[in-house]
Amino acid sequence: MAREGSSVSSASRHGRVHLHGRPLAFALGLVLALALALAPSALASSFTWTGGSTSRFEWSAESNWLGGVAPTSSSTIETLNFPALSSSACTHEPPEAACYESFNDLKGLTVESMNIDDGAYYFILGEPFTLGSGGLSAAPTAKTTETTLSFLLTPIVLAAPQTWKIAGFGGEGNADRNQLYVGEGVTGSSRALSVEISNGGGLDMGGNNEVGPLGIEGANPSQAGVFNGVFGLFGGRLNATDGEAVNVKHVFFYGAGRLGPLRTGGAELYLAVGGGKNPEG
Numbered sequence: 001m002a003r004e005g006s007s008v009s010s011a012s013r014h015g016r017v018h019l020h021g022r023p024l025a026f027a028l029g030l031v032l033a034l035a036l037a038l039a040p041s042a043l044a045s046s047f048t049w050t051g052g053s054t055s056r057f058e059w060s061a062e063s064n065w066l067g068g069v070a071p072t073s074s075s076t077i078e079t080l081n082f083p084a085l086s087s088s089a090c091t092h093e094p095p096e097a098a099c100y101e102s103f104n105d106l107k108g109l110t111v112e113s114m115n116i117d118d119g120a121y122y123f124i125l126g127e128p129f130t131l132g133s134g135g136l137s138a139a140p141t142a143k144t145t146e147t148t149l150s151f152l153l154t155p156i157v158l159a160a161p162q163t164w165k166i167a168g169f170g171g172e173g174n175a176d177r178n179q180l181y182v183g184e185g186v187t188g189s190s191r192a193l194s195v196e197i198s199n200g201g202g203l204d205m206g207g208n209n210e211v212g213p214l215g216i217e218g219a220n221p222s223q224a225g226v227f228n229g230v231f232g233l234f235g236g237r238l239n240a241t242d243g244e245a246v247n248v249k250h251v252f253f254y255g256a257g258r259l260g261p262l263r264t265g266g267a268e269l270y271l272a273v274g275g276g277k278n279p280e281g
Contacts, residue, residue, distance in 0.1 A: 046079040047071050051090055051099030058105040059126070074108035079134070082116045082124065084141050097121075104129060104154055113137070116152070118178040118201065119144045119169060125184075128155035135162035138180040138201070143169045149179045158188025158211055163196060168229060170200025183207055183234075189242060197229035197251050204232040204255070210242045214260075218250030225252045225268035233257040 048066040051057070062070040071077055082102065090099030104126030113134025116122055119142055138150070168178040177200050185207035186193070192212040195203060198219035218228025231248065232255040238246050239260030249265040 045077075046081060047077060048081040048083065049085075049102060050087065051085055051097075051102070052087070057098065057101040058103050060105050064102070071106060071109065073106045075106075076110040076112070078112050080111050080114045082114075082120075082122050084117045084120045102126075110159065116150055116180065117141055118150050118166070118180045119148050120150060121148060122150040123153070124151065125153040128157060130157045130159045131162070133160035133162050136164040138178075138203075139165065139167035140169045140178045144177060147177055147179065149181060152180060152182045153184050155184045155207075156182070156186045158186065158191035158193065161192040161212065163194040164203070166195060166197045166201040166203045166229065168199045168201035170229075178202065179204060181206070183236075185209055185236075186211055188212070195231070197231065199229065200226070201229040202232070203229075204234060205238070206234045206236040208237045208241075210237070210239060211244065213245050213247070214239060215247040216249070216251060216253070217247070218266075221250055221266070224250050224266040230254065233259075 047070070049064060050066050051064055053061045053063040057064065060070050060072075062068045064070065071080075085097075085099050087099065090097050100120060100122045102122065102124045104124070106129075107127055109127070109129040110132065111129055112132035114131065114136050116124075116136070116138045117140055118138040119140025140148070166180060170177040179202035181204045183204075183206040186205070186209045188211050190212045193214050195214075195216045196219045197203060197216065203216075216231045218224070220228055228251050230252040232253075234255050235257055237258045240258035243260050245261045245263060246259050247263045247265075248267040248269075250267060252268045253264075254269075
């Protein structure tokens with residue numbers, strides 16, 4: 001009578017080790033498939049805001065996102081999109097409809113890139129989040145007949161050097177038509193930040209902003225000042241503590257606050273005591 005061990009050995013020689021009547025290779029494959037299915041994704045997919053909840057405006061509310069799936073705390077997201085909303089419930093008057101109120105109640109969130117329609121009236125606030133190398137984009141998808149202003153009132157931590165693109169739907173005589181106000185501070189020591197402004201768009205900043213070298217430039221070098229767009233500082237700081245340079249080119253710069261070393265080229269500055277200056281250096 002053959003021993004149990006010799007049967008296993010014999011089966012092994014023929015390449016057919018069995019586990020409860022099934023090949024071991026099949027069982028191992030099943031375990032691997034389950035492990036992959038249950039493992040958390042290193043980078044979650046994109047999320048697009050719809051403001052669909054009738055009672056909540058938090059990011060954790062699934063009904064506020066396209067597809068009914070919400071981001072979660074301490075996750076890394078590929079892209080966050082805040083578009084113009086087409087739902088009839090979100091387009092009623094006044095234009096600052098409740099659908100555009102968006103509160104980040106998620107801690108430890110990392111976002112690789114963020115898109116906001118600055119032709120809408122978004123009011124985004126809440127917990128800090130980390131912004132990756134994809135940066136921030138704000139541009140209108142439709143022409144507006146009046147000045148629009150969106151608010152991004154959540155602290156932002158830069159995880160990498162990046163470029164922000166701010167655009168309007170204007171042109172000559174329509175400067176500052178589409179504006180984005182970032183008001184709770186942008187930080188990221190040594191992280192270089194470039195801001196490109198075009199088509200009469202506007203970026204305004206408040207709070208304490210301490211990043212690496214900061215460059216604010218009109219996208220069209222042949223058009224200085226308002227034809228590219230505007231940049232405003234409202235009682236905040238721009239590299240006033242870390243001493244990194246603030247470079248402003250080909251845009252209209254106004255407001256009041258404390259700055260790091262300021263360099264300009266083809267920019268129109270509104271000075272605090274009144275009057276204007278168009279330096280060439």
